[in-house]
Amino acid sequence: MSKSYTPGLKVLEKTTIQKERLLPLKGKVHVDNYQIVDANHIVASTKIPGNIQMINIANELNIDADQIKESMLCTIDESVSKGQVIARSKGLFGFFKSEVRSPLDGVIGNISDVTGQVIISEAPIPIEIDAYVSGKVNSIIDKEGVVINSSGMLIQGIIGIGGEKKGKIKIFNETDTDFSSIEQDDILILKSTLTYDLYQKINDLNIQGIVCGGIDYQTLTKILKKPLGVAITGMEDTTTIIVTEGFGDISMADRTYQLLKNNVSKIASINGATQIRAGVMRPEIFIGSTDKSIVEDSFDEDKLAISIGSKVRIIREPFFGLIGEVIELPKELVTIDTETTSRVAKIKLNDDSYEIIPRANLEVILLD
Amino acid sequence: MKNQENINVILATDCGSTTTKSILIEKIDGEYRLSHRGEAPTTVEAPFEDVTRGVINAITELEELSERKILDGEKFINTSSDNKNGIDLYISTSSAGGGLQMMVAGVVKNMTGESAQRAALGAGSIVMDIIASNDGRKYHEKVKRIRELRPDMVLLSGGVDGGTKSHVVELSEILAAANPRPRLGNNYKLPIIYAGNKEARKEVNKTLVDKIDLKMVDNIRPTLEVENLQPSRDKIHDLFMDHVMAQAPGYDKLKKWTHCPIMPTPGAVGEIIKRIAKKEQISVVGVDIGGATTDVFSVFEDKFNRTVSANYGMSYSICNVLADAGVENVSRWLSHELEESDLTNRIANKMIRPTTIPQTLDELIVEQAIAREALRLSFDQHKKFAVSLKGVQQERTISDTFDQTMSGETLVNMQDLDMIVGSGGVLSHAPRREQACKILIDSFLPEGITELSVDSIFMMPQLGVLASVHEKAAIEVFNKDCLVRLGTCIAPLGEGEIGQEILDYAIFVEGEKHIGTLKYGEIKVIKAKYIECKANLNLKGNFSIQNKSIFEGTVYGGEVGIVLDGRGRPFNFNMKTENRKSLIDNWRNTINEYPNLEI
DSSP states (O other), X not given: OOOOBOOOEEEEEEEEEEEEEEOSSOOEEOOOTTOEEOTTOEEEEEEEOOOEEEEEHHHHHTOOGGGHHHHBSSOTTOEEOTTOEEEEOOOBTTBSOOEEEOSSSEEEEEEOTXXXXXXXXXXXXXXXXXXXXXXXXXXXXXXXXXXXXXXXXEEEOSEEESOEEEEEEEEEOTTOOOOTTOOTTEEEEEEEEEOHHHHHHHHTTTOSEEXXXXXXXXXXXXXXXXXXXXXXXSXXXXXXXXXXXXXXXXXXXXXXXXHHHTTTTOEEEEEOOOBOSSSOBOOEEEEEOOOTTOOOOOOOGGGGBOOTTOEEEEOSTTSXXXXXXXXXXXXXXXXXXXXXXXXXXXXXXXXXXXXXXXXXXXXXXXXX | OOOGGGOOEEEEEEEOSSEEEEEEEEEEXXXXXXXXXXXXXXXXXTTTXXXXXXXXXXXXXXXXXXXXXXXXXXXXXXXOTTSSSOBSXXXXXXXXXXXXEEEEEESSIIIIIHHHHHHHHHTTEEEEEEXXXXXXXXXXXXXXXXXXXXXXXXXXXXXXTTSOOHHHHHHHHHHHHHOOOOSSOSSSOOEEEEOSOGGGHHHHHHHHTTTSEEEEOOXXXXXXXXXXXXXXXXXXXXXXXXXXXXXXXXXXXHHHHOSSOOEEHHHHHHHHHHHHHHHHTOOEEXXXXXXXXXXXXXXXXXXXXXXXXXXXXXXXXXXXXXXXXXXXXXXXXXOSOOXXXXXHHHHHHHHHSTTOOOOSHHHHHHHHHHHHHHHHHHHHHHHHHSBOOTTOOSSOXXXXXXXXXXXXXXXXXXXXXXXXXXXXXXXXXXXXXHHHHHHHHHHHOOOEEEEEEEESSSOHHHHHHHHHHOHHHHHHHIXXXXXXXXXXXXXXXXOOOTTOEEEEEEEEETTEEEEEEEETTOEEEEOOOSSEEEEEEEEOTTOBBTTBSEEXXXXXXXXXXXXXXXXXXXXXXXXXXXXXXXXHHHHHHHHTOSOSOOO
């Protein structure tokens, strides 16, 4: 029988993860295989090309482009400093010579005798990549980065903003009015919906991140100062926010909240980067563990297939956010209120009521 | 691949960004017909990262429905002697993994830049940016932009053959300085197609050859008056297969399964639209609204154009539609009360859970409201792009050459438009054909007399690629099973007051005469099958059809019928329109759009 997969989000108390830590361009790897690293350890670095400037030397010297090489005082790959004369015309009988000076410190990238352009590159910009999670270097990708193995608790959110951060888990209630105990390295866990008012108060404290159950789309728009058009995030210059359930007034699933609560004061690595399309990247909270008993997690695709007994979350109105268990999977297509025929599942909700839900509107909750 | 005469069972898949669709075509009584359809979520992303998993799941569904064994593990079974198992031909299209993403470069943005854009779009790609000598950006800004983009390939054009070389060589120098990295994989060189002044090939080659994988094709604009897109499009197709597909997860395997090259989905749909226009000798607008992008195709005056609105779609990009259209424009189509925050949250939840479907009627209505806006915005973009060739001198002096902003009028003339063809989940899978019909009218706002049709089950992409290897099968299935004729929209031009009489009509359907008067602001529907119906239309006041006040001719019915749209053109309808909700309800009831349920 064909399988109905869902975009299941992982809520795993004990798991083993592998993190690829890759450079944007080839560079140098600074660790060895099997080396133990902490989350802040620099594992690889490189230099990305600096900004470039193009100068039309032929125009500046009032010569033809094919005469440029005779006038250049520097060659390709030569370093030049700001103000240095890089080209000089022959002038008339040795007089009336024109000069061109470099507008910046850099390296000559190209001299073109077709266009008369000279390209000067600014100094390369250094980039460093840290381990992000504590663990063991599992493999090295030559000149590109490493793969880190780590064990611990992993929770995936549905959407987030902001990049990688590390901080201390702290529970926060929406009714709390005392913000004095919040510290800059905190990651606040909010079971309910994050309002804009609360965000503003928290954000002023420069904390590392907020993990919440829901968020209003309009709140997110205010935080980002523009509407979020596509769910490709991670580059925002804001406090990292991870939403576990979705948009609207919705609380964090009990199990997710409980797991986070059990890890209060522990150091977590979080990343709000989300990419729903082409690569499904979900925001995540990872808390490393030294527990040796954690066995390596092997991905089992069948866990993502809806089957009788699956614990599921309903992910569309009118029962959005409710959690239940699959008790029947009728083979026949069923006509729903919209007059569409759909494959459905019968769900027993937590309050012991039953609902027929299109399978497309269910999400398997992955448990360990 | 077998001889065409021996092909009896055809399997075709389309790997979309959200869903992989499979269809089974069988030769029944000497004629090719669609027999079954299946689908499964696309699995190009983690944790599967193998497109063939979704393909196998979609085929497995076909096997269940057809009771035909197609796969033995991961191998296709050849058709058995009793014709009960196996297949003879397997073909596929794909837009999964973001499709084909290109950057184009040209010397003059509105001339070679646009020609390059047309070539790339026509080959089925998304154009991420156009870099041009005159685009107003400084060199370092262009370099920065190219570095950020990470395209799958670049099409570089510029200059007419024998013309000045320096501008296009300068573009190649910018590309060399940027040294762009491919989107997928760090370990191969980015393909750049050079389709510019052939006299500059040596210099371009010298500048780029060490850094990228350079391919040379004939100039896209050999002279100002001639646009030569096909060599570039063919090369884009080849490179798409060899480079992009080879990098996407699982495609190497899928490539080996198919009996002919995998085609980008939009390229395949474009093929079908072109064939409709050619066969029926008509002007056509086609649309394929997907989860991430909306493609609009048109053929006017035998000129084919395609645009891709890369940020307008029904799932991944749905919030872009909301942002660009605005809440008011989406809400104007709703007659039930919905808080703004509720509306925006529902739409945003569709973005983050793209495979969900509306379970209730009000959810369906919201989804179809936003579809109207996605289509409207995409069609607006298309009209601006589908223009006559810019740069062709028409009683101008040479000094006007670089001032082309006002030249190039849109080819999309709504009064000349004969047919609109809709495809994509929200149109093809609308529970009622009346809904698809009304969405097409509301978003494209046809003027005069325009036929409307939809792709029955969203299979135009598969038929597009099938047409390239078995045209007979593609045409037979297209006519019998794919194209659903919805009817004809009669929409007079003009503005008036609600209730004002604008048109007297007499329409003859199978011997029965339907006469009446159409008032401003109302919609009427005359039930008629897809047959010729004589129509006599007398327009009143300032209203006209095809610039005339009388029309006598034939129109066609369809599954919905003949729709008389008295809402005027231009169509002015917004949240402030008086009696907006009752107008919506009247239109819905007349066209039988939704079941009579409490929302």
